[in-house]
Every structure is written in structure tokens, then in C-alpha cells.
Amino acid sequence: MRIDTISIFPDYLAPLDLSLIGRARREEILDVRVHDLRDFTHDRHRTVDDTPYGGGAGMVMKPQPWSEALTHVLDSADETTGGAPVLIVPGPGGERFSQAMAHELADAPWLAFACGRYEGIDERAYEWAAERMPVRVVSLGDYVLNGGEVAVLAMVEAIGRLLPGVVGNAESLVEESHEGGLLEYPIYTKPATWDGGDGVERTVPDVLLGGNHAAIAAWRHEQRLTRTAARRPDLLHTAATTSDLADLDHAVATPSDAPELAVLQKACWIEMVTPAEDWWGAPAEDAGTVAENLGQWTTHLFRSEGRLVMSVRVRRDPHRPTTWQIARIMVAPDLQRQGLGRALLAHAEALAPADITRFWLNTGADQPRLLKIYKKAGYRVVGPGVGPGTVDLVRRLRS
Template identity: 65%
Template sequence: MRLDVISIFPEYLAPLDLSLIGKARRDGLLDLHVHDLRDFAHDRHRTVDDSPYGGGAGMVMKAGPWSEAIDHVVTQGASALGEPAAVPTLVVPGPGGEPFTQQIARELADEPWLAFACGRYEGIDERVYEWAGERMPVRVLSLGDYVLNGGEVAVLAMVEAVARLLPGVIGNAESLVEESHEDGLLEYPVYTKPAEWDGRAVPEVLLGGNHRAIAAWRQEQRVQRTAARRPDLLPPAAAAAGLRELEERVATPADAPDLQVLTRACWLPEIARYGMFAVGEEPLEEVRDGIRDWDTRVWRKDGQLVASVRVRRDPDVAGTWQIGRLMVAPYLQGRGLGRELLEYAESLAPEDTDTLWLNTGAKSTENLRMYRKAGYRVRPGEGAFPGTVDLTKRRSSGTVSG
């Protein structure tokens, strides 16, 4: 693959001589050329920018130097490739572009020739995009929803993401298959020797040599990690219309395995972050016990468990209605389903209830915000479990049974 990069800071691209990308260049797998945009400016100051028409802060990169630089790249590259009519795909990093993803990296890796235009200041004169688009494919790509000083950092990231997909760049090609984003999921956690470090043990399943069990564990970890960190990557299993669009019923012991998975997905991130109670490691038999001891309701969409809550009379305090395990699949959170679940759980309270009670992590800011907005107040002191707080609300504050 041939790569051309145009920049006013060509030395910024020096890291591409390092590591696997540098080795790929030395092995002839990657033909990289860096060009100084200022070489195509014709005044003694080598000026490549000017003030914007219409006024405003900052400077805009001029069309003239860019068109000459791109023409030079096309002429030089076509000659080197022995294909006079060849043109590169021009990639312009910018915050206004389409998000750069692993899928796009794969698409670019299939191209024989890429050219990168590193903008600076307030950007490149818009006419350059139009001019270039008449001569070659142009893609404006963004690393994320933030602004950098220039395109060089983005080019470093994009070149590495693309080049490592080329045959021969990565020694073990199979390692590319199990990486984050390759099939829409994030990568599973990895461990190495020693088996125990700082009082922390490697998961037992990885030490037993049962490859089928290891594969199942890794897949489960990928789903849980994706749900916790990047729920947007998971396909929605339920419409955003609300609980009424889902299939609701009373849970039975047969629901325990799915409830265990949902609990892990919802609570493990908090356990890891705050050292909370070990709900996420709850054995399956204890999940079944909870179904027997509480009135547990579950909601499914196309057979998949997506939400749950459980309620009961407080066995020790008369007139108190306990609400627990209010859970929404991570990729459906932020759509108001949690608030609906809470209202539904409150509506199940018997007529003689005077106090509604629930419990959450002491540092669970999102949960606490929702509960306070619903009229709950935190009780002083530690909650029913270590690292938690109890919240209560008087029944007279507006809850209506139904």
C-alpha cells in the first residue's frame, strides 16, 4: 500500500518509523511519503493561510498550496505505481467528518493508495474539497466528538488502524479476529502470569484447560463489557416506546439464568468502580431464592430479558414496601424505562403501605438523581449493604396504587 501525507509539520509523522508500522515500511509492505505543504507556497514567508472571508477568529488554509501539493502527490504516486491514470483516496481528518470506525479502517485497508491532508487552524478552504472531489474519492473522517489542533494526530491513529490490517503487518493474523470492534463487541479481559497478584486471582475458568468453557466465558465477558462501556454498539432489543411495548410477567425459577446475566451487566461496572456489594457474583441458587422471596417482575422483547424489578412487604417493618433490583439492560438505559419501572413498582404497593423503600450504591450518581427526582430521600448512615444507602418516600407524597 502507498501512503502520502501532506502536513505543515512533517516531523510530526516521525512515530510512523516505530514499532510494527516502521517494520512494515522497512519490509516494503507500506510505502509512506510525507510532504511539507509549505514547499508549495511561493512567497518568501512560505505562507499557507489567510484570514477568513466574512470575518471571524483564526486563519484558513489557502486553496492554492493545497491544490499544488495534491497535484504533486498524484503525479509522483502515479509514476511510482506505473499507472498514469491512478489516483489516491484522499482522507481529510476533521471534527465535521463521519466517525472513523473499524469498518472504515477495513475499507481503507483494501485501497492500494491513500493520501492524507492534515488541516490546521480553522480548516482548509472549502473549495479544495470540491476541487479534489472532481479528481479522486474524498473522505472526511473524524476520530471523535472533540477538536484537535491539527490532523496529524488523527493521521497517526488512522494509519496505524489501517496498516495493521494489511497482510504480513501483524505476525499472528488470528489475533485480529478477536479484537475489539471486529464483530461489534469489545474485547474480553486478558490475564497473564502470575495466577495471583496483589491478592487478585485470575478467573478460575481460564486455568482449567476447558477450551469450550473458556470460549463461553470470553463471549459472556465481551457482551457484558460492551453493554457496560459501549451500549451504543449493541443492537436495541426493545423499542423505545416503553414498558407497554414489552412482554411483562411474574418471574419463575426458570428465569434465574437470564436474571443472573442481567444483574451482572447492570451492576458489575459499579462493583468494579466502587467496591460495592458482590451482587454481580451472586450464585444462581441465590437468584432463585430471590425469586421465591420477592415478587419479581420481568420484561422481555422477542424472548430476550431486558428489564426487571422486584417488590415485597418489609418483613421487619410494618407499612413499608420494599423495591429492589430495578434493572434495565445497559443498551436501553437513558430512555426513561427506569423511571417507568419505579412507578410500576410503586403502583404494586398494597393500600396499607405508608413508606416506600429502596437501596442503591452510595456513589451511584445516576440512580440517586433519578430517585431524588421521584421524591425519595437518603437516610443517614450506611444502607442495608456495605457501600450503599437506603432511600425512603412517604406514600402520601403522590404514589397511587393500582
């Protein structure tokens, strides 16, 4: 990804050379370029602002330096950037920046940021830019800053850390606050009992010490709901249930979705994985394996308010061209048992080309609930699956 930032204080953005974002720049995962707006002025004082028409306090940034600076950025396009960047202008009058927006912007090959100052930028600069590139005014929050640089630092970090390779443990990206629409659960480390010097022993919750991963997952989800209700009740709608795929945002997965898919997989199937070797590959897939499989399957995602809640992948069988393979039917645990799995299966079937004569899927032989769902949908067990502890099921369309 390439990111261009225009500011009258380019040194303000020096922290982008630090920590994970700095390492990503050095490893060429991120190409971050900072431009001084004053380089595009033509008077000896390098003036970028003037008094507002109609009167009022403060100064307004002139459109001319902005048009020249943005033209300079546009003229540097290459084969990796596409036609034009998405221009993001931080400002309190814009749409609220969120984790969902960070994911959306992380899929763009090229972003540009325009750091306003004073009372803002002449409106004609926005109009000029919108004729040449997508323009989004984005607010970091419901407050006013002295300029856009602080917001750019925050947004570049939020976006950049979602790119593959920036964060070492990619799974940690989806076990955080605002991923899945909820705040993060409480976290603990050693020692299990700690005296803070006040004579009070504080202990780690017993559920985290017992090794029961299903119980831990349930406890963490309960804690996320409790914490969100107490601190940010406005977010609870994000985790609300849904009863129809049409209520969700649908997209085809890209490599940047792999970490979320890997964790959704664990969340859906954790109770099936005892011991892990008895289940064919599902829990063993890390983000890298999921990303690799995206090249072999078409994976469909469904999101609710930015949260990944369902997924399924499909393909034409490489060895039996008239067979449509359906796999990794996943519904987030808090949305299960509402008929969404059946709806997701129907969606996968509807994607099949016209020459397909049968549908195929695979599941655990010891999963009676799933087997009942598939048999009710017309599937029949045809024999043991390739993976240990699994069976293949087929639904024939015509001979």
C-alpha cells in the same frame, strides 16, 4: 499499500518510523511518504493561510498550496497505486472513523491524508480535489484537535496493522475490541494468583485454567457482551441478530480478510475439534492457509455493521466440471439456529453456473445437527470423505 501525507509539520509524523508501522515501512509492506505543504508556496514567508471571508476568528488554509501539493502526489502514480488515491481529510465535521472503516480503507492500494490546521481548509480545495479523486472527511471522535496530524497517526496505525505481515500473529487482529462489534474480553497472564502488595490475593478465573476451549470461548463471549453493555451500550446493536442475508453487506473475500476468516472458522467449529486430528483441516487453518485457499475457491463474506458474521466458499470441481463444490459454511455462534445456515447454503447453490448437474459438500460424520440440515435441503450421504471423520454429501440436479 502506499500512503501519502501532506502537512505543515512533517516532523510531527516521525512516529510512523517506530514500532510495527516502522518495521512495515522498512520491509516495504507500507510505502509512507510525507510532504511539506509549505514546499508548494511561492512567497518568501511560505504562507499557507489567510483571513476568512465574512470575518471571524482564526485563519483559513489557502486552496493554492493544496492543489499544487495534491497535483504533485497525483503525478507520482505508478502501476502499483492505480489511478488516484482516496483522499482522507481529518476533521471534526466528518464521518466517524471506526474499525469497519479501517478494514475498508485497508483494501485500498493508495491513500492520501491532508492535515488541516487553523480553522480548516478553504472549501474550494475540497471541490477541486473531488474532481480528481475520492474525498472523505473523517472524524477521529467528537472533539477538536489543533490539526490533522494526530488523527493521521491514529488512522495510519489502525489501517496499516490490518495489512498482511504487519502484525506477527494475525489472529490477534480479530480478538480485539471493536472486532465483531463488541469490546474485548478481560485478559490475564502468569501467575495464576497475584498479591498486589495490599494483602489481597487476586486469581485468574477458573475457566481459563481448565483447558476446556469451548467453555473458554463461551466465557469470553459472555464477558464481551457484559463489558460492552457496561461501557459502550451504543455498540450492542452491532452484535444484534439478523434473520435475512439481505440485511447484511456481501462481498468476495480478499487476502486481507484471511485473519478474520480463520478466527470465524475456529469460533464456529471449536466444539467439533476434540481431538483436533479427527477433524479435516478446519481448525488447523491459520490465516496464511486461508489466504492460500482464497486462490482456489471463491469465498463469499457477509458482514453486519462491519462485523464478519457468515461465510461460504464455492468452486467448480477441478476433477468433475459439472459438480459445484460448497465448503466452509460458517455462521457466527451467536447467530446460529436461526435458519441462516440454510440461507447461506441456498446462496451458495444459486451461484452455480447453468451447466452444473450436482452440488457437493463435506461435513463431520458425527455432526447430527448439520447432517439433518443438509438432508432436509436434499443432500444425501454418498460415502466417507477424504478427511478422517467426515462424509461427502451430494444433491443431484439432473442426470
